[in-house]
Amino acid sequence: MNEKTSYAYMGKALRINLSTGDIKTFDNSAYFDDWLGGSGLAAKILYDELKDWHTPYDPMNKMIFSSGALMGTVAPGACKISLSTLGPVTGGWATGSSDSHIGLELKHAGYDDVIVEGRSYSPCYLLITDDKVEIRDAKHLWGLTTSKTLEALREELNDNKLHVLSIGPAGENLSRNACLIQDKNRAIGRCGSGAVMGSKNLKAVVCKGSKPVNIAQPERFIKKVLECRDRINSRETTKTLGEYGTPSAWHHKQNICGIPYKNFQECRIPDEEAKNLNPMDIIDKYQVTRQGFPGCVICCGRQVHVTDGPYKGLNTFMSQWEVVGAIIGKLGVKTGEFMLAANDLCNDLGLDVDVAGGAIGWAMECYDRGILTKEDTGGIEIKWGDEQVILKLIEMMSYRKGFGNLLAEGSARAAEILGRGSDYYAIHVKKQDLYELMRSSNGWCLGTAVSTRGGGHTTGTPNCEQSGLEMDNEMSLKILGVPGDIAVDPAAYEGKAKIVYYHEILHRACNCLGICIFNTIHMDMNYMNLDDIAELLSAATGKEFTTDKLEEIAMRQLNMEKAINLRFTDLARKDDYPPKREMNEAIPKGSRKGWKIDRDKYDGMLDEYYDMHGWDKSNGYPTRKTYEKYGLSYVADDMEKIGKLGAE
């Protein structure tokens, strides 16, 4: 054991400069108490070290990978590696996380975080093996898909148990929605972080570690872990999620009009088409075995082998829910198995499947309406549900070939470039393409709209309206501060700002500590809440944390994320709204036919949300008082200089 034992955290981070080849370690403990490490540490470092003139593809941009304090232990869901950077989708704060084995390996190698900066002269990869850290040549890997990269690195390093985080051709070619893939199928998605990695000529990160993770109070820690595990295991939700993963939401999402159909024109898949698209049928038919990650109580992943139909022979991983929304519904696909084929291709090319359907859906609707023609597309007919065309466009986006070069920009930028009134059909928040249908659930809508990373539902969006689970009134009041019937009512506007606020803390705590939100009340109110996480962290670190303390830390991080966006983008209140179509159009069919977001009530909800945070309601900017509350007076000074300090 080291002379100084660090509990839960390893107490050390790596800083690697790809331009100079410098590799240094530093004591990162200054970032624990106020930032929780992880994405909190990343927000602080990105804000402090980036200059105003830096852009996402500038060599001086930093990619900050983090394992998390609870990673490596048996805490429920302690398997998430996070990555934060300045991203090319919004131009500002970018963060994502992924279930992983490589996060565990990074931690066992002795590091909580890796900061990668600079740009390598030629393609390279990082090999981190305990104290030995190397920048290695990757010219022979450049151009390979993610699965081939994994295969090549395992062979080259003679270790078939290695875990690899890599980019595919999409990242290499700076496709704006490129992601990172862990091994073959788990992505750090959204925000275009894969393109930042490509801009650095960094093909892959490989970690292998052997150092133990220590915790301060083992008995107290294990007691809490087992209590949480037993509670999670006792729930029917766990059986359902364990059996089918997130695709188990299928029937409920159809019922509440929560699936985008044909680029969000409709909010559920027509029954006649839906018969062939139930993702649970796909699992029943093709499942070979399961796929889980360290600490997870649920084990929501699946490996599948397709034995018939047009995709016969495909050996791959079952997609999670998002592919049903982003590809199947959004693009009007009629073959269920296609969710596997599209997911597999996106993962292999390193294109984020969550957002691949964004630009394609926009193009399909524009083509349908005559805004785009074959002259624009290089002769390709882009018709709803054409599976071969979708696969072709995914490839063209990844390689930025032909018409794919436009789509690789994402729907918002593609519409800006094309013009012709096509921006109405670009369904995005802060230029981030969406599969989250927003107009049918108000809390889900608010959380997704205000997300600092631009869209997405994992940085503050509540799931309780979407889960279909009943909410115990007392429990809801105690935890969320809102009556249960209001919390689960998708049409209610009251109380939703408060629920989003709670989830902003919950999601940040999880993302910092390496916890998968599926093991928390994000999925079921009986799963882990902030009190549970505070107790686990207290026992693991030997320092006392409470929900109030986690709130303070998460809000410090959130205000820093806002400050990053204010420095590097023009994001403001105007960008905290759902896409135009979601705001303007009523739900056309289904159980909630005729439902439409009420602009005044949405504004009221947003005002309440800003008030809770101490942000100026006119523009969404944090005030000096708010920054100072979290010890960020120097940030307030900076904001004042650029004219972006909120009025008290």
Added chain:
Amino acid sequence: MDFELKDCGGCRTCQIACSFKLTGQFNYNATAIDIIEKQDNTGYIVRIAEDGAYKCDGCNGHDEPMCIRYCHIDKDLNELINTFKKERLITVGKESSNE
């Protein structure tokens, strides 16, 4: 001793738990149970160590082996551990008592 465990998802939580029982620290390299990804097929093999620095003693003295406590297919793993105990641990126990 190697076993097939059809529904194992390869999460390796059993390894982490086992290492904690054996060493008081979390380190899935220091474990008596190893989950090995099949190279020529889909799925995982469960390997239980009979010798070496970290060998399985069936969590003697505990109500339930640690690996089972943390497994989401605990019934299947329990069956496997019981087989291991019956077939191998008696011998291991004899060897240990002779030392």
